[in-house]
Every structure is written in C-alpha cells, then in structure tokens.
Amino acid sequence: MNNAQKKLENKIAAAVITTVANPAVPADAAAAGPIINAVTSKIAPEIIMATNNEPWWQSRVVWGSIVAIAAPLAAPLLSCVIGETVTISAEEQANIAAALAAAGAALGGLFAIYGRFVARKPIRE
Numbered sequence: 001m002n003n004a005q006k007k008l009e010n011k012i013a014a015a016v017i018t019t020v021a022n023p024a025v026p027a028d029a030a031a032a033g034p035i036i037n038a039v040t041s042k043i044a045p046e047i048i049m050a051t052n053n054e055p056w057w058q059s060r061v062v063w064g065s066i067v068a069i070a071a072p073l074a075a076p077l078l079s080c081v082i083g084e085t086v087t088i089s090a091e092e093q094a095n096i097a098a099a100l101a102a103a104g105a106a107l108g109g110l111f112a113i114y115g116r117f118v119a120r121k122p123i124r125e
Contacts, residue, residue: 005048009040057104064097071096 013036019025020032027035056062071088078086088096 004051005044008044008047012036012039012044055108057108058101060097060101063100063104064094067093067097067100 016036016039017032020027020029020035071093075086075088
C-alpha cells in the first residue's frame with residue numbers, strides 16, 4: 001500500500017468515527033470498524049487508481065507506454081529473426097500492456113511477501 005492510499009484510508013476512518021460519534025446519526029459506535037473496512041476495501045483502491053496514485057508497476061499507462069515504445073522496435077527485429085514481416089496491431093499492444101500490468105501487480109505482491117519473510121526486525125524498531 002502506498003502513502004496516498006494510507007492517507008486516504010486514515011481520512012476515511014476519521015470521517016466515519018466522527019460521524020458515528022455524532023448523536024444525531026443513528027449508528028452504534030461498534031459499527032465504525034465494519035463501515036471503515038467496507039469503505040476502505042472497496043472504494044479506496046478505486047480512488048487511488050482514478051487519481052493515478054497506484055505504484056508504477058500497476059499502472060496501465062506506464063505499461064502501455066513501454067509497449068508503445070517497444071512494439072515499433074520489436075517488429076523489425078522479429079522480422080529479421082524469423083525472416084517474415086511482423087506487425088503488432090494496436091489491439092495486440094493493448095493486450096500486451098494489460099498482461100504486463102497484471103504481471104507487475106503480481107510481482108509487487110510477491111516482493112511484498114518476500115520482504116516480509118526476509119525481514120529480521122519490526123518496521124518501527
């Protein structure tokens with residue numbers, strides 16, 4: 001989770017807690033936790049993506065740009081290697097970019113898990 005998402009989730013939590021504490025709002029204080037969890041798990045990631053605050057490896061724009069730069073270079077190289085003319089359509093480029101964005105997100109998750117297992121001390125120590 002990046003810094004922007006942490007800040008957003010903290011603001012959501014503070015707003016929910018303040019609202020539930022208001023006597024004019026017919027909500028029990030015990031409901032704050034489930035409300036915060038529901039809102040942050042479903043809405044916060046959408047806001048982060050919509051505001052382009054996701055990590056670079058999850059950005060379809062970054063991967064699309066990489067593919068857009070690489071495709072015109074790759075086609076002639078592939079043509080030389082296999083001896084036939086190779087073209088990469090816009091639709092194929094979009095599919096490649098989507099696959100790379102998904103792979104980037106998966107690798108980011110794997111690196112986070114790996115980092116947690118190799119860590120030898122708590123983060124705040």
